[in-house]
Amino acid sequence: MNRILESSSPFSQTTIVAIIAICVGFTSFVRADETPSKIPLWKDGAPGSKDRMHEAEVxxxxxxxxxxxxxxxxYLPTKEASTGTAILIAPGGGHSKLCLGHEGDSLxxxxxxRGVAAFVMRYRLCREPDSGYTLEGHAMDxxxxxxxxxxxxxxxxxxxxNRIGILGFSAGGELAAYxxxxxxxxxxxxxxxxxxxSxxxxxxxxxxxxxxDTFTVSEGMPPAFVAFGFHDREDIAFGMAKVYLKYKEANVPCEMHVYSEAGHGFGFRENNKTAAGRWPERMLEWLTDRDLLVQN
Known part of the structure; x- marks a missing residue:
């Protein structure tokens, strides 16, 4: 069998192992409950918010x-299905709210x-009226x-x-990039x-x-997966194309997907069968290419 793989298969054994890991993930369920419990980032309250930590979320x-x-x-996979890779998800919402539905929990x-541990972040909102928070300070903290x-x-x-990544949408994408x-x-x-x-x-x-327009890229930065719509606003539809060139110039691996029929905020919905709706599958392939779905 090994001889056949070596001589005739177009896939490396590493790739085959990764594909098997993905297939195992399709039939495994999240170890956590359907609505897992939140874990505070600071048990005794975040710096700058301790006097408001008991206020209820809206x-x-x-x-x-x-x-x-x-x-x-x-959201944790079973131990048997786990690839060892984790993604922190930062939902969007213009820094005035968090869109947890199509940019958080379901994804x-x-x-x-599929064997990738995922963690949905609830971060402080710098554009919510009278919050007193800043993007560079509280949200990035x-x-x-x-x-x-x-x-x-x-x-x-x-x-x-060494396999802890971050994925952000819109405002959350700013946090991911920063x-x-x-x-x-x-x-x-x-x-x-x-x-x-670290x-x-x-x-x-x-x-x-x-x-x-505030994104900078330097040699040695983490590799990036980028996705956006052709009809998005200029700072994204034009801006991210320019950012891709910065990755190329700095020799930082970057994969970019531009969806011709999409605008802003397509997020993730399992019933969205458009090309833009299937971007998570493309990211899973990208993770496979980077050997991040091979079980240790």
């Missing part, structure tokens, strides 16, 4: 606002069913803390600490074990991210 349909106690919600469950938390608990969650642009090293002497590990994501997914 839920409007599948959207959430009034976030003062940032958290992650884990996290989809990834977990939450993002870096979330990556560090996942990495610090990698053994508990059957993860490879986390790759401006990572912070671990603080080995910290009394907090979460702070001892906030650098090992890969990034940028789904119609905003503020592309």
């Amino acid at each position: 839920v409007t349909g599948t959207n959430v606002s009034n976030v003062h106690h940032p958290s992650i919600t884990p 996290a469950k989809w990834f977990a069913e 939450d993002t870096r803390r979330a990556i560090r938390m996942i990495r610090s608990k990698s053994k508990d969650w059957n993860l490879d600490p 986390s790759a642009m401006h990572p912070q090293p671990g603080k080995p002497d910290s009394s907090d074990p979460i702070e001892r590990v 906030s650098r994501p090992d890969f990034q997914g940028l789904i119609y991210p905003g503020k592309s």
Whole structure:
């Protein structure tokens, strides 16, 4: 059998193992409950929000606002199906709300069913009226803390600490890009074990991210998967094409998908059978190409 694979198969054995891992994931279920519990990023409250940490979030349909106690919600595959790879998902919402429906929980469950642990982040909202938060400060503090938390608990969650990525939509895409642009090293002497590990994501997914004119790319940055619609606003439809060239010039691996019939906010809906609706499958293929779905 090995001889046949070596002589006639167009796939490497590594690729075949990755495909098997994906197939196993299709038949496995998320270990967590249908509605897993949120895990606060700071047990005793986030810096700058401790006096508001007990305020209730405001839920409007599948959207959430009034976030003062940032958290992650884990969707974990079974131990047998786990690839060891994890994705932190940052939903969009213009920094005034979090669109958890089509840019959060359903996608996290989809990834977990395919062997990829996913964590939905609820971060502080800098454009919500009177929040007092900033993108560069509070929202990015939450993002870096979330990556560090996942990495610090990698053994508990059957993860490879070198396979922790981030995926963001729209406003959340800004956070994903900035986390790759401006990572912070671990603080080995910290009394907090979460702070001892790096906030650098090992890969990034940028789904119609905003503020592309502020994105910089330098050699050694994490590889990127990019997807957006042809009919999106100019800073994305034109801007991300320019950002792709920055990745190319810096020799940072980047895969870009532009969907000719899509605009902004297509997100993830399992019943969306358009080309844009199938972007998660393309990202799964990209992860396979990068050997990130091979079980350890």
